[in-house]
Amino acid sequence: MKQFFHLITYVSLSLTLLKPMTAHEHFAAGIIDLNQNGQADQGEPLQFVEKNGTNQVFRMLPRPVGQRCGGYYTLDDFPRTLFPNDYFTFTALSDGQIEAPTPLHAKTGSYIWMEITSVKGPAGATFGFWDENRALSHVTPTKSFPVNQPTNGYKFVLSEGYDDPSEDPQGHIHGRCWTADLPGTYKISFTLYDLSSSGTGGNAIHPPSQVYVYTFVAGPEFTPKIALLPSAAVKLTWPSSMGTFDAISQSGITFQVLRSSTMRPDDWQIIGSVMGTTAETVSFTDLFPPPNKAFYRLRYNWRQP
Secondary structure, X not given: OEEEEXXXXXXXXXXXOOOOOOOOEEEEEEEOOOOOOOOOOOOOOEEEEOOOOOOOEEEEEEOOOOOOOOOOEEEOOOXXXXXXXXXXXXXXXXXXXXXXXXXXXXXXXXXXXXEEEEEEOOOOOEEEEEOOOXXXXXXXXXXXXXXOOOOOOOEEEOOOOOOOOOOOOOEXXXXXXXXXXOOEEEEEEEEEEEOOOOOHHHXXXXXXXXXXXXXXXXXXXXXXXXXXXXXXXXXEEEEOOOOOOOOOOOOOEEEEEEEEOOOOHHHOEEEEEEEEOOOOEEEEEEOXXXXXXXXXXXXXXXXXX
16 A cells, blocks of 8 residues: 655645646657758658757646556546646648648658667656557556666667658557656656668668656645635645546545644644545645644555556
8 A cells, every 4th residue: 555645734834836737748750850941851850840848847646546648647538627738749840742732841761669678766666668559458457667777779669650661650549657666756768760762772860869858757746735714723725636537527536634733743733634636636624633743755656557
């Protein structure tokens, strides 16, 4: 049983609200037009065209066992009320055969893959992903990496075709589910590769991209509000979603509210519990707080497979 805590006090607390992203992002693989001729040429390196996601934080929320990608901290494309737009998709631009041609697309015949170059995070954790639809029939990710260990150049495909000189490099597959098994911050490095054999001498057309580092935060980043009511009661309000909607009803995470007047390990007492749901916030009111000072702790439990 995993148990995680968040300590709060109504005596002196200053918190900053987090602002989520405003849209579901697509990070599209294309090329750097080195000679500025408006077309893809042999030897021009890959890159993410326009947005690349490296200046953002992607939040992974705990998903109970029994749900899609359950038992892990999860980021996928199912709607959720807490940080609803953090999900993103890696894509590859089309040369015009499948979708409208996009400036800076890779050369026809390119076969674009993405390498997970490094995985850094909390000691003892793993980070990985489910491929599209895998979670419908599997309870473990497609691939998981022990953090702070070599990834051995693991790659997954972005282009939806195959290695052939006439193929469109386009790729646009939703449904990848990113997961981690411990709370904390993860730094994941990605590199774009062309694995085609359509270039000069049977080699790739395009050299690899630069390394892009993405930041994932697993576990809720609480922004609790604490109010002292006229009756002297204390009202605690915090984000409640903790997960995502699913095709079936999403069960919430149960929060236990603990209180202490000293913070000694043996002084914490459970004073109530609240079910976190897909509502934006949940609250608990301590009707009879201690007269001088009190500390509060939120605890939630969730299981891994």
